[in-house]
Every structure is written in C-alpha cells, then in structure tokens.
Amino acid sequence: MSSARPIATTRTAAGMPTGRLAVWWVIASEIVIFGGIIASYIMFRLSHESFAVDAASTKMWIGAVNTFVLLTSSLFAVLGHKAAEEGNGQKAANMLYLTCAGGLIFLVIKAFEWNDKISHGHTLSSSTFFSFYFTAAGLHALHVLAGVIIMLIVAQTAKRNLELHRVELIGIYWHFVDVVWIFLFPLLYIAK
Amino acid sequence: MATQHAHAPHDPDDHPMPVEHSHHPNYVRIYVILLVLLGVSIIGPEFGIRWVTLVTAFGIAIWKAYLVAKNFMHLSFAPRFIGYLVATTLLFMVLFFAAVSPDVMKAEGTRWEKPIRQQAAAGHGDAGHH
Numbered sequence: 001m002s003s004a005r006p007i008a009t010t011r012t013a014a015g016m017p018t019g020r021l022a023v024w025w026v027i028a029s030e031i032v033i034f035g036g037i038i039a040s041y042i043m044f045r046l047s048h049e050s051f052a053v054d055a056a057s058t059k060m061w062i063g064a065v066n067t068f069v070l071l072t073s074s075l076f077a078v079l080g081h082k083a084a085e086e087g088n089g090q091k092a093a094n095m096l097y098l099t100c101a102g103g104l105i106f107l108v109i110k111a112f113e114w115n116d117k118i119s120h121g122h123t124l125s126s127s128t129f130f131s132f133y134f135t136a137a138g139l140h141a142l143h144v145l146a147g148v149i150i151m152l153i154v155a156q157t158a159k160r161n162l163e164l165h166r167v168e169l170i171g172i173y174w175h176f177v178d179v180v181w182i183f184l185f186p187l188l189y190i191a192k
Numbered sequence: 193m194a195t196q197h198a199h200a201p202h203d204p205d206d207h208p209m210p211v212e213h214s215h216h217p218n219y220v221r222i223y224v225i226l227l228v229l230l231g232v233s234i235i236g237p238e239f240g241i242r243w244v245t246l247v248t249a250f251g252i253a254i255w256k257a258y259l260v261a262k263n264f265m266h267l268s269f270a271p272r273f274i275g276y277l278v279a280t281t282l283l284f285m286v287l288f289f290a291a292v293s294p295d296v297m298k299a300e301g302t303r304w305e306k307p308i309r310q311q312a313a314a315g316h317g318d319a320g321h322h
Binding site: 014015016020021024025027028029031032035036038039040042043044046047060064067068071072074075077078079082085171172175176178179182183185186190191192 | 216219220223226227230233234237245249250253256257260261263264265266270271273274277278280281282284285288289292293296297
C-alpha cells in the first residue's frame with residue numbers, strides 16, 4: 001500500500017471503506033437537518049390553512065421538471081460509479097460531468113423560479129409558507145451547488161484513473177440530495 | 193451480505209479491502225421505474241381526491257426514495273449498522289415531530305394555551321401569515 005495514502009482512506013475497521021463510512025455519517029447528520037425542516041413544515045402545513053393559499057402559487061410543472069433533471073443526474077452518477085469500479089476513469093469522469101450538468105440545469109431552473117416568486121412579492125419574510133419554501137429549497141440548492149463543485153474536483157482525478165473510489169462517495173452524497181428533493185417536491189409543489 | 197470482490201482492478205492499492213456490493217442492478221430500468229412513479233405522482237393529485245393525492249404524492253415519494261437508497265446508494269449492500277444509523281436519524285425526526293407538534297398544531301393543552309391561535313380562530317387573522 002502506498003505510504004502517501006492516508007490511513008483513514010483505506011482501513012476497514014467498520015467493515016467498509018472509511019471514506020464511505022464518513023459519507024454515510026454526513027448523510028445521517030443531513031437527515032436530521034432536512035428532517036427537522038420537513039417535520040416542521042408538515043406541522044405548520046397541517047395546522048395553517050393559509051399555507052394552501054400560498055402553496056397554490058407554486059408551479060408543479062417546474063418542480064416536476066427539476067425532479068426529472070435530478071433523477072437523470074442520479075442515473076449518470078451511478079453509471080459513473082459503475083465505470084469507476086470497472087477501472088474506466090475517463091468514462092466515470094464523463095458521467096460526473098453529465099451529473100454536474102444536471103445539477104447546473106436544476107440551479108438555473110430554480111433561479112428563474114425564485115426570480116418569478118420574488119418579483120411577485122413572495123420573499124423569505126412574506127409568509128410562513130414562503131419562509132419554509134425558501135429555507136428548504138435554498139438549503140437544498142446549496143447542497144446541489146456543493147455537490148457540483150465536489151464532483152468537478154473528483155472528475156479531475158478520475159479522468160486520470162486516480163482515486164476512483166471517490167466517484168462512489170460523491171455519488172452517494174448526490175443520491176441523498178436527490179432523495180431530499182423527492183420529498184420536497186410533493187410538499188412544496190403538489191400538496192395544495 | 194453480498195459476495196465480495198476487490199474494488200478497483202486498475203490499482204490494487206487504491207482499495208486493498210473488499211467492498212460489499214459486487215454487482216450492479218440494471219440502473220436504466222430503475223431509472224425508468226422512477227420516471228413512471230414521477231408521472232403517477234403528478235397525475236394522481238389532478239383527480240382532486242384527498243386520499244389519492246396523499247398516496248400518489250407522498251406514498252410514491254417514499255417508494256422513490258426507497259428505490260434510490262436501495263439501488264443507487266447501495267444501502268442494501270452496506271453493513272447492517274448503516275441501516276440502523278439511518279433508521280435512528282429518522283426516528284429522531286419522528287420524536288421531534290411528536291414532541292413539538294402539539295405546540296404548533298394545538299391552540300391549548302393541559303395547563304397551557306396559545307392566545308394567538310385562539311385569536312386567529314376567532315377571525316382576527318391567521319397565525320400562518322406574518
């Protein structure tokens with residue numbers, strides 16, 4: 001084993017690569033964060049009729065398109081993982097670039113959507129619904145942005161057939177971001 | 193636990209340890225299923241029936257999340273304690289909801305009341321709006 005590689009990257013005391021364990025640990029903490037927001041949203045949604053009025057202003061087709069984009073990007077991420085396991089770093093990097101493209105499309109659509117909302121007077125402080133809307137979707141968008149940046153870094157090494165295990169690690173994170181959106185979509189765009 | 197194999201064949205040092213998932217499901221097939229479920233979750237609420245909306249929007253969201261976690265995140269091939277870790281965090285979410293929801297969803301309880309909600313109920317505005 002190369003002496004240059006950190007021990008934490010390769011040891012298996014937990015029965016799995018430590019890097020993957022770390023990603024699951026991050027995800028566990030993220031579940032608590034997003035879970036708290038979603039649970040709070042559900043409480044207020046069930047007890048405040050005004051939420052239905054504000055929720056009616058969200059456009060379901062925008063949420064649906066963004067769901068399609070994220071699901072498609074998740075497919076590319078997992079195909080990148082498969083390519084990495086086959087030792088094909090160039091293909092893995094290409095899949096990560098396609099995943100990044102999905103993330104960027106998601107953010108562009110989100111930017112246009114928010115611009116429309118703000119231009120109609122819906123802001124973070126205009127109502128409790130929009131406080132949740134901007135907080136939950138905004139935090140999620142930050143996670144998308146972080147994922148895109150990390151994926152671009154991982155792709156740079158992957159295309160040289162180096163550190164291919166990172167492709168799986170960022171993929172697990174990306175799928176989690178996808179899962180969060182899978183729940184935000186019906187909460188913010190369907191339940192009116 | 194699934195059959196184990198060496199991780200990256202191009203570089204034995206890259207991961208000298210075995211990993212848990214040795215085969216890949218048909219990802220495109222799972223993706224198509226996810227898209228079909230997305231379509232159902234969009235069409236279902238259009239009927240305007242409350243229970244159909246709940247099932248198609250939220251029931252299918254849970255199903256989609258399960259498919260992604262199981263097949264894309266390979267949760268089914270991860271060590272069992274990872275599943276326990278995720279389940280524990282979800283349990284904390286439920287506990288949080290159970291502990292806090294009475295304060296948010298009820299106007300009064302044992303030895304406490306929430307005047308703002310009572311005012312809202314009396315027609316002085318909705319507490320959901322600032």
